[in-house]
Amino acid sequence: MSQRLVLFAKTILTMDRPKPIEDGFVLIQDSRILQVGKRSDLYFSPSLRMLDLGNTLLLPGLINSHCHLDFTLFKSKVKYQGGFREWLRQMAVKSRATTPAEFKKSIQSGTKQSLAFGTTTLCDVASSWESYPLLRKSDLRSFVFFEMIDMAQPSTEKYWKIFQQRLKSLLRQAPSTDTCGWGLSPHTPFTVSKELFQLSKDFLTHHRDVLTTIHVAESREESRYFKSGSGPMADRIKVLNPSWTIPHSTTPVQYLSQNGWMPKLNLGVHLNEVNAQDLKSLAKNRIAVVHCPGSHAYFDHKLFPYGRMKKMKILVCLGTDSLASNQSLSLFREMRLFQKKYPEVSSQEVLSLVTVKPAQALGRGAELGRVKPGYLADFIGIPMPQSRRKKENLYDYVVNYKKPVSFSMINGESKLRLAETRR
Numbered sequence: 001m002s003q004r005l006v007l008f009a010k011t012i013l014t015m016d017r018p019k020p021i022e023d024g025f026v027l028i029q030d031s032r033i034l035q036v037g038k039r040s041d042l043y044f045s046p047s048l049r050m051l052d053l054g055n056t057l058l059l060p061g062l063i064n065s066h067c068h069l070d071f072t073l074f075k076s077k078v079k080y081q082g083g084f085r086e087w088l089r090q091m092a093v094k095s096r097a098t099t100p101a102e103f104k105k106s107i108q109s110g111t112k113q114s115l116a117f118g119t120t121t122l123c124d125v126a127s128s129w130e131s132y133p134l135l136r137k138s139d140l141r142s143f144v145f146f147e148m149i150d151m152a153q154p155s156t157e158k159y160w161k162i163f164q165q166r167l168k169s170l171l172r173q174a175p176s177t178d179t180c181g182w183g184l185s186p187h188t189p190f191t192v193s194k195e196l197f198q199l200s201k202d203f204l205t206h207h208r209d210v211l212t213t214i215h216v217a218e219s220r221e222e223s224r225y226f227k228s229g230s231g232p233m234a235d236r237i238k239v240l241n242p243s244w245t246i247p248h249s250t251t252p253v254q255y256l257s258q259n260g261w262m263p264k265l266n267l268g269v270h271l272n273e274v275n276a277q278d279l280k281s282l283a284k285n286r287i288a289v290v291h292c293p294g295s296h297a298y299f300d301h302k303l304f305p306y307g308r309m310k311k312m313k314i315l316v317c318l319g320t321d322s323l324a325s326n327q328s329l330s331l332f333r334e335m336r337l338f339q340k341k342y343p344e345v346s347s348q349e350v351l352s353l354v355t356v357k358p359a360q361a362l363g364r365g366a367e368l369g370r371v372k373p374g375y376l377a378d379f380i381g382i383p384m385p386q387s388r389r390k391k392e393n394l395y396d397y398v399v400n401y402k403k404p405v406s407f408s409m410i411n412g413e414s415k416l417r418l419a420e421t422r423r
């Protein structure tokens with residue numbers, strides 16, 4: 001039998017029990033949690049390995065539901081000057097000028113930053129595809145979504161054939177693992193053709209376990225394009241692909257619905273521009289929505305409809321998006337930005353948007369996002385405040401935490417041990 005490890009921490013926020021556990025322990029075997037409780041309740045055995053984290057607040061590892069590690073080194077390199085379509089064009093130019101070696105550097109830097117700020121699971125949209133082999137070998141738990149975009153392609157059929165061949169060969173060399181899975185990500189409803197939506201939909205019918213994500217209803221320009229078939233997006237598409245069918249009198253969400261993609265979708269990213277019918281459709285198809293507060297502020301999008309989504313029981317999660325449109329890959333910062341816009345939402349609820357909710361969205365609600373027996377041993381630790389005021393809300397303390405984390409464990413293995421004191 002493999003050795004068991006017990007972690008002691010001053011306080012544990014489990015996201016499972018309503019109250020924190022003071023002077024607590026977590027017993028781990030391999031990658032799973034066996035037991036959680038108060039130190040005084042632990043049955044000591046000489047075979048137990050012990051790690052006392054001292055004055056640490058232990059909590060579930062954070063889950064970043066949307067990121068592009070490819071663009072970590074694009075920080076401050078592409079300027080947004082008020083036009084979303086123009087920003088996308090500049091991003092495409094910058095990407096084309098980036099070498100595979102530069103993408104690798106970018107991904108490695110983003111992985112390091114994510115880990116330092118408490119992310120233990122990361123959903124990455126991969127345009128260069130370089131992130132899959134790197135994340136697979138990295139310390140993070142990850143879901144890599146291979147991006148599809150055929151707007152400037154002469155033949156969708158050929159594009160899809162090559163895409164599938166490339167995917168097959170990549171997965172043959174490097175199959176998914178316990179800590180690295182993969183999925184598909186059509187880029188947006190305006191850069192993927194009806195034909196490619198259809199082909200990928202057929203593929204997903206035969207591969208039911210494959211997760212999916214898409215950027216949708218992000219900007220005013222996107223809304224205008226679907227509503228009237230006009231504006232900067234329509235103008236640019238006409239130049240890039242004169243034979244592209246331009247929609248009208250619809251919304252990005254309804255367009256996805258018309259293309260049969262709503263039942264296939266797991267994580268819808270952004271959804272700033274939605275009407276009542278769109279919300280109904282999201283709720284009906286049980287699509288989780290990823291809100292990226294930092295990126296949202298960068299583009300000055302319309303207010304994200306958190307309250308309306310919550311009322312309709314739509315699952316909302318937080319993501320950082322990439323550093324091309326954000327300042328940091330810290331989910332603590334995203335939680336603070338979110339709470340600034342929604343001060344009425346409790347810190348406990350805000351923390352659930354990067355733990356319990358994304359775990360459910362990824363279909364892993366029974367093993368990620370909580371410190372609970374049977375769950376995977378993914379934790380982070382941050383130093384407890386030196387002197388604690390009575391009735392201090394620890395969830396507020398977590399949301400307002402600004403430094404790198406002092407401890408992190410993923411799949412039962414310690415990745416960062418800055419606060420460790422061995423017994």
Ligand SMILES: [Zn+2]
Pocket residue numbers: 066067068125215269321322
């Ligand atoms: Zn994105």
